[in-house]
Amino acid sequence: MLAVLSGCTGGPTNASDEEQKEYILTQLNDYQGLIEIYRNKLSVKDNDDERYYLSQLYNKIGDYSSSNIYLAPLVEKKGSKEYLLLKTQNLLELGKENEAQAILNEMLAHDDSNGELWNLQGILLAQTGDYLKATLSFEKARGLFYDEEVVVNNLAMMAILQGDYITARNYLLPLYSRKEYKPQTAYNLAYALVKSDDYESAKKIIIDDKLSTSQPDALIASLAKLSPREHFKIEGQKNDVAVTASTSVGLNQNKPLTIPVSDMQNNIKSDDSSQLVNSGISQNCTFDKSISDAVLPFAGEIPHAKLIANVTSASISGGDRIALYSAYPLNYSVMPKRYDNIVEIEIFNAQPMKRIYDSLLANIQKRQNIKKIEIMNNGNGNSKLQIVTNKCITTKNVSRLSVNGQYKEKMIVDINY
Known part of the structure; x- marks a missing residue:
């Protein structure tokens, strides 16, 4: 409708x-x-x-x-x-x-002259790993005048999945320059630019399009670590939601730009796709006791978001574990620490299903050291997971796992006190 x-x-x-x-x-x-x-x-x-x-x-x-x-x-x-x-x-x-x-x-x-059918055929071939035939199907859909932005993003994803980031960038730049485009276009372009080592242009897009409310360098570091398969997202339907760029972005289409390695080192994840952080506290502990216990339902709607379908909790040695489940890869960035009893994680292009709210409340009641678990709308196409504890956190470890069964993806947050 x-x-x-x-x-x-x-x-x-x-x-x-x-x-x-x-x-x-x-x-x-x-x-x-x-x-x-x-x-x-x-x-x-x-x-x-x-x-x-x-x-x-x-x-x-x-x-x-x-x-x-x-x-x-x-x-x-x-x-x-x-x-x-x-x-x-x-x-x-x-x-x-x-x-x-x-x-x-x-x-x-x-x-056989229906562009939507050829776009779906391309999606099917992409899901089975036949990227060359998928590209041909998407080109056929484009030639039959199916939604250009959908098809061009899918063509860019085929280039990304084959490691051809320059071609992906060249697909997406004309869409981005039109000033009206879907959030996925900006995100895919930022990813292609990061993978092409054009950090300066990627950073400008991240800032202009508010892709992350945390430090843009942290998102760049996460994208640099993200494999093409983890980033994988192709579009099957037309989308009537668009965003308008606040300013034009001047991109150097011939020569990649670089930033000093020292600016990136503090943000890059470890090779096991997890972020291990030590709070470094001994006797001193920055503790926010003023934060409200109230857990609010997720507000609004993120267009075409990946759905977080379940949340669980468990006790681990010296702490607690919170796990989020989805049928899709959950890409994230651990946000800068504000207090030693708060963990905040930005989850890209994802939102919880409505039923998650009751699960959040139930898991808080189970864990005496957990004061609050809430998933909030960041207002930029991403969600923020906030975990507030009643004890000081010494370490936190965030990781992703592939799982079998109903959910294909599991994001784990381990907290030690």
Whole structure:
């Protein structure tokens, strides 16, 4: 559902309370609230359009299994193109490439001039590691006038995954220079520039586009450490969310710029993809006792964010462990220390699912040394995980692990007192 701006009205004036509520939720991109409304509507009277919209809403919040469950009757009854496209997108997100390929083969056999189909074909090939054929599919989609920014970002990602950062940069620079683009374009360009050793231009983009509220050099260090596969993100759908650059950025397209190694050394992660920090305290301890115990629900919505699906806690020798789970890689940067009882981590392009809130409260109750665990919207396309303890922290270790089962990614925060 697209929100169209008009110069003379701010919304429905003669609508029912339910219609007004739906209008407000749509403007706020509150998909969970809209899901509740449409589930109630469909429980009274089922109809194809509202069922399809409900399936789209589940897709937007990352619940691809539920999206396909509610979509199934429509696919079986009609098998319309839009239904099959949504089913294919869900299957790709669920890692069911063989099922998705069967649908794409059938659709392309009937309509090989559809740019969206070729973009999905490129995504499927990329997920299976065939980057050369994926690139050809994305080029085909571009030639068929599918959403240019989506396709060009995907082409740039294929170059990144093959280590060709200069080509990726050259794909993305024209998009960035237009001043209206998606947050992912700026992030991909910053990554390509860092990997091309053009730190000065990357830093300007990070500052201008507010990609990180922490020190930009810390994000540069994290991006420098990040492997292409960890950065991997390709786009399957058009995105009506754009950001406008505050200023133009002057990039040297011929010669990479460098910054002194000494400026980077303090920020680069260790080779095991973790950040180990010693607070260095002995008898002295900077302790913030004034911070509120209140844990607030996550505010707002981050467009096309990776979803944090679960949080757990456990006791470890001399401390506590907090773990976040997701179906996608969680890229992060440990933020500079403010107090010896606070850990803050910026998680890039990610946000928690609504149900996480209850898990946060439950885990706080389990851990006597944990005062607060909260995931906040940083307002820059990223989230901030804040952990506040009742004891002084001597060391903290943040790491990532691949896991089997429902979640593919686990981010672990180990705290010792």
